[in-house]
Amino acid sequence: MDRRTFMQRAAAATVGAQALGVSTAMAQTGDALRSLPELRANGTHLSTDLIIEMGVFQVGKRTIKVPAYRFADMEAGSLPGPTLRIKPGDTFEWNLINRMVPNGIPDGATKEEIAAFNQLEFTNVHTHGLQVSPKPGGDNVYQQVGPGDPPQPYRYAVPGPETGRPQPAGLYWYHPHRHGSTTHQAWQGLSGAIVVEGDIDQVPEIARAKERVIVMNALLVNPAGEVPRAMIAPNAGFSPFTSIPSMPTDIILTLNGQLQPVIDIQPGEVQRWRMLAAAPHRFYWLDLEGHDFYQIAQDGIPFATPKPVKRILMAPGNRAEFLIKGSQPGTYKLRAVEYEQGHPGGARPGWVIGTMEVGGEIKSDPVPTTLVEPPTMPDLPVVQKRTVTFKGEISGNLAKGAFVDGSDHGGQHGTGLPPVQFYLDGKVFALDRIDQHVVAGTVEEWTLVNEDVFQHPFHIHVNPFQVVKINGQPIYDDTWWDVIALPSKGQITVRMYFRPDVDGKTVYHCHILPHEDNGMMANMLICPPGSDPYELPEDNQTCSA
Amino acid sequence: MQRLTRTQLRRVGGIVAAIALVVLVVTDTLSAETQYPHWNNDTLDKRPYIFTQQNNVEGREGAPPHTQKVRIGYPLQVQLPGNPAVWTFDAGVSTLVEPRGWTMVFSPDRIPGTQSIFVFDFVLSPDAAHGDEGVIVLTTSDLPEALDMVLPQGVFAVKFQVIDPK
Ligand SMILES: [Cu+2]
Numbered sequence: 001m002d003r004r005t006f007m008q009r010a011a012a013a014t015v016g017a018q019a020l021g022v023s024t025a026m027a028q029t030g031d032a033l034r035s036l037p038e039l040r041a042n043g044t045h046l047s048t049d050l051i052i053e054m055g056v057f058q059v060g061k062r063t064i065k066v067p068a069y070r071f072a073d074m075e076a077g078s079l080p081g082p083t084l085r086i087k088p089g090d091t092f093e094w095n096l097i098n099r100m101v102p103n104g105i106p107d108g109a110t111k112e113e114i115a116a117f118n119q120l121e122f123t124n125v126h127t128h129g130l131q132v133s134p135k136p137g138g139d140n141v142y143q144q145v146g147p148g149d150p151p152q153p154y155r156y157a158v159p160g161p162e163t164g165r166p167q168p169a170g171l172y173w174y175h176p177h178r179h180g181s182t183t184h185q186a187w188q189g190l191s192g193a194i195v196v197e198g199d200i201d202q203v204p205e206i207a208r209a210k211e212r213v214i215v216m217n218a219l220l221v222n223p224a225g226e227v228p229r230a231m232i233a234p235n236a237g238f239s240p241f242t243s244i245p246s247m248p249t250d251i252i253l254t255l256n257g258q259l260q261p262v263i264d265i266q267p268g269e270v271q272r273w274r275m276l277a278a279a280p281h282r283f284y285w286l287d288l289e290g291h292d293f294y295q296i297a298q299d300g301i302p303f304a305t306p307k308p309v310k311r312i313l314m315a316p317g318n319r320a321e322f323l324i325k326g327s328q329p330g331t332y333k334l335r336a337v338e339y340e341q342g343h344p345g346g347a348r349p350g351w352v353i354g355t356m357e358v359g360g361e362i363k364s365d366p367v368p369t370t371l372v373e374p375p376t377m378p379d380l381p382v383v384q385k386r387t388v389t390f391k392g393e394i395s396g397n398l399a400k401g402a403f404v405d406g407s408d409h410g411g412q413h414g415t416g417l418p419p420v421q422f423y424l425d426g427k428v429f430a431l432d433r434i435d436q437h438v439v440a441g442t443v444e445e446w447t448l449v450n451e452d453v454f455q456h457p458f459h460i461h462v463n464p465f466q467v468v469k470i471n472g473q474p475i476y477d478d479t480w481w482d483v484i485a486l487p488s489k490g491q492i493t494v495r496m497y498f499r500p501d502v503d504g505k506t507v508y509h510c511h512i513l514p515h516e517d518n519g520m521m522a523n524m525l526i527c528p529p530g531s532d533p534y535e536l537p538e539d540n541q542t543c544s545a
Numbered sequence: 546m547q548r549l550t551r552t553q554l555r556r557v558g559g560i561v562a563a564i565a566l567v568v569l570v571v572t573d574t575l576s577a578e579t580q581y582p583h584w585n586n587d588t589l590d591k592r593p594y595i596f597t598q599q600n601n602v603e604g605r606e607g608a609p610p611h612t613q614k615v616r617i618g619y620p621l622q623v624q625l626p627g628n629p630a631v632w633t634f635d636a637g638v639s640t641l642v643e644p645r646g647w648t649m650v651f652s653p654d655r656i657p658g659t660q661s662i663f664v665f666d667f668v669l670s671p672d673a674a675h676g677d678e679g680v681i682v683l684t685t686s687d688l689p690e691a692l693d694m695v696l697p698q699g700v701f702a703v704k705f706q707v708i709d710p711k
Contacts, residue, residue, distance in 0.1 A: 061589055107614035107708060223591070223616075233599040235624050236650045236662045242595040245613050250592050345624075345650045345662050395626065395656045396599040397695040416607065417695055419599040453654040489654075 029060050033261040033354065036193070036213060037082040039071050046084075046092040048072045049151065050125060050174075052190065053099045055079065059252055060259035064225040066188035067100045079257040080215040080278060081174070081192025088167045088198055089160025095151035096125050104226035106245045117229050120184045121147045125154060126177035127194060128317060129300045129482050131167055131462055131499055132156045134506035134526075139461070141177040141507055142431065158196065165499055168375060168480075169198025170300030171213070171274040171319040179429060179521065183513040186280035187220040187227045189257065193276055200302045205368040209272040209323065212263070216314075216353070218279030219252045232514060233419040234394055236345020240281060241514070244419060253282070253336065255354050263334070263356045265326035270365035272296075274321045277314040280513035282348055283455070283485065284314040285339040288324065288356060289332040294367050297321035301464060301480040302372050311337065315457035317483035317511035323367055326358040342454035342488050344394065374478065377443070377466060378497055384444045386436065388508075388522075390458075390486060391451045392422040392515060420518050422510065428519025434505070434541060435522035441500035441529040447493045450486035456515060459483045460496070460508035462526065469493035483511050503528045505541075593622040593666070596681070596703050603682075604697035613705040617675065620645070621667040623683060625701055626652070628661035630687040632701070641679025641707070642667040658689030675709035 039048060049072035057064045057079045068077030071084075071094075086092055100121040105114055124143040132139050137155055145152045159167045172194040176185040193213045201207060220241060222228055228243035235242045239251045255261050265271055277284050286293070287310070294306040299319050312320045338350035400416045421428060425435070438444060445468065448458050464480040471490050486492055509521035527543030535544045594615055602608040615621065621642065625632045627649075634644050645666040652662045667681060681703050688699035 107616065107710075108612075108706075223619075231599075233597050235595050235597050236652060236664060237595070237622075237624075239592060239595075242597060242600075244600055245611070246594040246596050246600055248592040248594055248619055342655075344626075344652050344655045346652060395691050395695060396597075397692050399694065417599075417605070 029260045031258055031261055033212065033214070033263045034256050034258060036080065036215065036256055037071075037074055037078050038085055039073065039082060040085040041087065041090050041092060044087070044090050046086065046090065048094050049097055050094040051077075051097040051099065052123065053077050054101050054103075057257060059219070059254060059257065062221070062225050062252070064219060064221060065103055066219070066227065067185070067190060069190060069192055079189045080217055081190065083193040083195060083213050084174070085195045085197060086158055088158055088169065088196060089162070091155065091157050093153060093155040095153050096123070096145050097151045098123050098145045098147050098149060100147045102229055104222060104224070104229040106228070106230050106243065106247055108245075120181045120229055122178050122181055123176045123185060123190075124152070124178045125174055126461070127156060127172065127174050129172035129319075129464070130156060130194065131159050131165070131502060133502055133504055134461055135504040138504075139506075141461070142505075144178050159499075159501070163501055165375060166198070167196050168301040169196050169200050170297045170302055171195060171276060171321055172300045173276050173278065173319070175278065179431075180517050183232070183280045183517045184227055184229070186278065186513050187218065189217045189219055189254070191215060191217060191276070191278035193274070195274065196300065199372045200296065203368050203371055205270060205366050206272055206296070206323070209270045209365070211272045212274065214255050214273055214275045216275065216277050216279060216284060217254045217257070218282045219254065220249055221252065222247045222249055231419055233396065234344050234514075238349060240343055240348070251282075253279070253351055253353050260352060261354050263354060265324065265356060265358055266360040266363050267326050267329055267358055268363040268365060269326045270367055271324050271326075272321070273324055275314065275319065277316055277318045280316055282316070282336070283339050283341040284353075285337040286312045286314060286320070287335045287337045289335070290327055290330075291324055291332060291356070293320075294323040294325070295320060296323060296371055298479050299464060299482045302374055303479070304372070304374055305370055306367060313339070313485065315455070315483055315485040315511065316513065317457060317459055324356070325365065325367060326363075329359045332356045332358065342452065375480065377495060380443045380497070382445050382495070383442045384438070385447070386444065387447045387449060389425050389449045389451060390456045390510065390520065391426070392420065392454055392456075392520065394420045396420065418518070420514070422515040422518045422520035424520055424522045427522070429509075429521040432541075433523060434525045436524045437527055437543060438498050438524060439527045439529065439531045439543075440498045440503045443495060443497050445493055445495050447491055448486055449491045450489060453488045454512070454515070455485045455488055456520065457483045457485045457511040458492070458494070458508065459511040460524070461506040462502050463496055463498050465494040465496040467492055468495045498526055500529045502526065591619050593620040595622045595624060597624050598626065598692060598695045598701065600703055601696055601701050603700050603702035605694070610704070612678070613703055614708050615669065615705045617669065617673060617707055617709045621669070621681065623665045623667070623681060623701065623703070625663045625683060625696070626656045626659035626661075626689070626692065627663045627685060628659060630659065630685045630689055632663040632665070632683045632685050634665060635682040635684055638682040639680055641670050641673050641677060642681055643670055656689075657691040659691070669707060673707045675707060677707045678704065679707070680704045
């Protein structure tokens with residue numbers, strides 16, 4: 001960059017900082033874990049704005065400059081975003097307001113190069129795990145909102161008891177889902193928890209337990225504390241991605257925006273932790289020194305009884321809710337254990353992401369023996385069996401267009417060779433191509449075949465699923481998931497019930513977001529009940545009656 | 546910095562063949578699963594500029610030349626898929642950098658025909674100053690087919706210009 005450009009950019013940055021509501025939250029290593037701001041529905045309806053504004057955050061020794069979410073009643077943005085609390089049967093709406101400003105621009109980038117990445121400030125919002133309508137005006141991931149665009153309203157009707165299948169009470173979340181910019185915005189920490197309150201909260205041992213909502217983010221930042229605004233390619237080593245052009249990057253794993261916070265608990269005290277894996281790529285194999293997890297829910301859906309486990313694997317997008325019982329006084333490390341998820345260069349390194357300090361008065365809180373009645377799979381015939389194949393390409397050696405509909409993925413420096421390409425059934429994502437037609441009110445089995453060593457986590461919108469087979473072998477487990485990590489070079493068969501009261505076009509995809517952004521997503525049209533499951537049109541946008 | 550000529554490439558190839566034998570002996574004594582030291586997560590240490598095969602434009606059809614900006618004081622690192630292919634640093638063609646060691650990291654089944662990633666560390670020459678231009682060149686004589694478009698003729702090159710924002 002010449003001196004004039006540099007000065008111009010420096011001046012622009014200063015003006016930007018003054019013009020934006022800059023929020024600062026201190027977070028030093030070893031601070032007590034903070035609670036995130038919350039908004040709870042008053043009665044059965046909630047209305048707010050979901051505003052994205054640039055913020056400045058202290059994370060350990062670093063100053064991070066990222067866009068952050070706030071609700072209308074908050075003065076400053078929060079990293080990660082504030083928590084929304086709702087109940088089955090509630091309706092809520094928010095206006096998405098995008099005030100993002102580009103940063104993380106490579107040194108020496110030309111005007112044209114800067115403009116080529118303008119899509120990274122386009123956004124929308126997805127309510128992950130809520131069984132709500134995906135149609136326009138609802139949980140519509142096809143919407144996009146550019147910086148300065150008019151507020152975009154989203155309205156959601158959370159299924160109540162009257163539907164026969166209420167939204168299970170548990171932890172869900174919201175995050176940007178605009179194809180092509182989801183990863184960038186996840187690395188900026190744009191994510192927030194949605195807590196659905198309900199029956200499991202009334203279990204006496206849980207009702208009296210201290211509750212913690214813990215959002216795990218991975219921030220990929222350059223030395224300026226900004227997320228690289230450039231193409232991204234995977235690499236070996238500590239920080240898993242580099243940019244094109246290259247800039248030094250670091251990856252910071254935070255809990256509620258804090259580096260290695262301390263969580264207090266008394267000996268014998270039972271606490272309820274709700275953990276969200278909001279990082280776009282990193283798997284968390286959670287381990288708490290000297291303590292078991294008494295898991296009570298997976299992906300928001302409660303268990304009938306607590307399951308004691310030593311470790312919990314959380315792929316990107318997963319939620320795990322569990323009880324922790326404080327043992328002997330002392331300090332215990334909370335770790336993301338070294339885990340081989342298939343990334344180039346081998347296992348992601350182990351990290352200490354926080355510590356738990358047991359101290360104070362001794363308590364003898366009981367762990368409950370029974371919880372609630374989980375939802376059951378309807379006793380219906382499996383009307384369709386489908387296979388979806390996952391395959392990725394990370395050499396950078398395959399030309400643009402080598403896969404179906406690959407044309408929107410350009411190559412760097414005009415070479416026509418995209419850094420990576422990921423596809424489902426041999427195709428990269430195309431907005432207007434319906435890849436599967438399914439019928440609301442029916443049960444299907446999908447076999448998800450992973451041809452890669454990368455452990456692609458499968459996610460589907462609206463309806464959760466159960467795992468019925470791994471590598472063709474039956475599995476008897478009634479856990480519900482909305483994200484499941486596929487085995488390397490293996491397959492998982494899931495059974496899904498498409499709830500009868502939700503139809504419309506939506507997506508399924510890999511929840512490693514750099515894979516999704518680079519093609520590993522497809523469209524599914526949920527046809528209204530009564531559509532003919534055997535006479536579905538192949539190439540158009542409708543369902544047959 | 547101009548594109549490498551065919552003669553230069555051939556010369557480099559010869560050096561690679563000679564060095565490869567030596568390197569293979571050294572490699573034998575390395576563990577296949579090199580462990581990364583755990584970095585301090587709360588630090589302002591300077592992380593490297595990392596370049597992979599995707600950063601390469603050398604020899605690519607239709608690719609306009611690209612010069613990477615490198616801020617003074619930061620280390621550099623090149624990562625290239627190999628094994629059995631062996632990548633070596635071309636000290637004769639490279640300028641303004643000094644090698645600071647290399648290793649191989651086990652990375653099977655990610656890219657066809659490669660079992661590992663070669664990781665080369667560099668620093669800028671001590672006399673590098675704002676505005677200076679340099680290049681890092683690595684070559685292999687045994688390029689896997691799966692990299693023939695992204696690293697034509699088994700040459701990786703990244704041209705850079707040193708900047709000092711102060
Ligand atoms: Cu994936």
